Amino acid sequence: MSGTKLYEGKAKILFTTNDPNILLSRYKDDATAFNALKKGTIANKGEMNCAIASHIFQYLEIQGLATHFIKQVSPNEMQVAAVKILPIEVVVRNIAAGSICKRLGLEQGQPLKQPLVEFFYKNDDLGDPLITDAHVAMLDLATPEQAAQLKQLALDINQHLQTFFDRCNLILVDFKVEIGVDVKGKLLLADEISPDTCRLWDKAIADPSDRIMDKDRFRQDLGNIAEAYQEVMKRVLAA
Ligand code: UDP
Numbered sequence: 001m002s003g004t005k006l007y008e009g010k011a012k013i014l015f016t017t018n019d020p021n022i023l024l025s026r027y028k029d030d031a032t033a034f035n036a037l038k039k040g041t042i043a044n045k046g047e048m049n050c051a052i053a054s055h056i057f058q059y060l061e062i063q064g065l066a067t068h069f070i071k072q073v074s075p076n077e078m079q080v081a082a083v084k085i086l087p088i089e090v091v092v093r094n095i096a097a098g099s100i101c102k103r104l105g106l107e108q109g110q111p112l113k114q115p116l117v118e119f120f121y122k123n124d125d126l127g128d129p130l131i132t133d134a135h136v137a138m139l140d141l142a143t144p145e146q147a148a149q150l151k152q153l154a155l156d157i158n159q160h161l162q163t164f165f166d167r168c169n170l171i172l173v174d175f176k177v178e179i180g181v182d183v184k185g186k187l188l189l190a191d192e193i194s195p196d197t198c199r200l201w202d203k204a205i206a207d208p209s210d211r212i213m214d215k216d217r218f219r220q221d222l223g224n225i226a227e228a229y230q231e232v233m234k235r236v237l238a239a
């Protein structure tokens with residue numbers, strides 16, 4: 001019972017529903033990396049990420065965090081609250097990996113002294129550049145109050161996710177979240193939480209390539225991509 005297509009992103013399609021406050025989010029098997037320079041599909045990813053994200057959103061709701069999740073309505077679809085997504089990608093890092101290593105010369109796998117929150121301007125044409133609070137204010141991407149709330153929310157989400165993934169025998173290296181503003185002006189965790197948006201390392205494996213259980217397997221052509229997602233799903237649903 002999906003309505004008209006509102007927006008198609010790299011990993012999901014958003015549809016309207018009969019209720020203006022509710023949207024339908026359909027998860028796709030498509031995978032992209034490096035600002036969509038690398039494209040492919042991961043077998044069954046839509047269903048796996050929908051199941052993983054649904055479970056994690058419900059977990060976070062139980063912990064008292066507000067999310068856009070309403071309910072899962074099919075293997076690859078969930079109903080979500082209609083929100084205005086802030087054009088900021090909020091990244092939280094516990095361990096150095098990916099872009100911060102290139103940017104600051106840190107060693108991959110180096111634990112950070114404390115969780116680090118970074119803002120990136122959500123703008124594909126510009127390649128999602130790193131921005132500061134001053135840029136957020138200058139570009140009017142959020143109010144200063146919202147920017148402060150975003151940081152605190154990101155740290156709270158990190159704490160809960162670290163606990164959750166630890167139970168799955170996975171190390172939460174870093175992740176990206178997007179935050180929406182609902183009709184009442186309240187901030188809600190939106191988008192998705194999945195191996196597409198989190199770096200997850202198997203706690204029991206020491207080898208730096210073998211332990212990777214997330215989209216880095218796709219980014220780095222490490223093979224066994226769908227198998228890693230499947231294993232994450234199995235552990236998440238059992239946690
Ligand atoms: N990330 C994401 N979408 C993006 C960029 C990053 O979900 O458009 C996630 C990524 O999976 C990782 C974290 O955010 O878990 C930090 O990514 P990073 O800045 O290191 O960039 P990358 O190495 O992925 O280019």
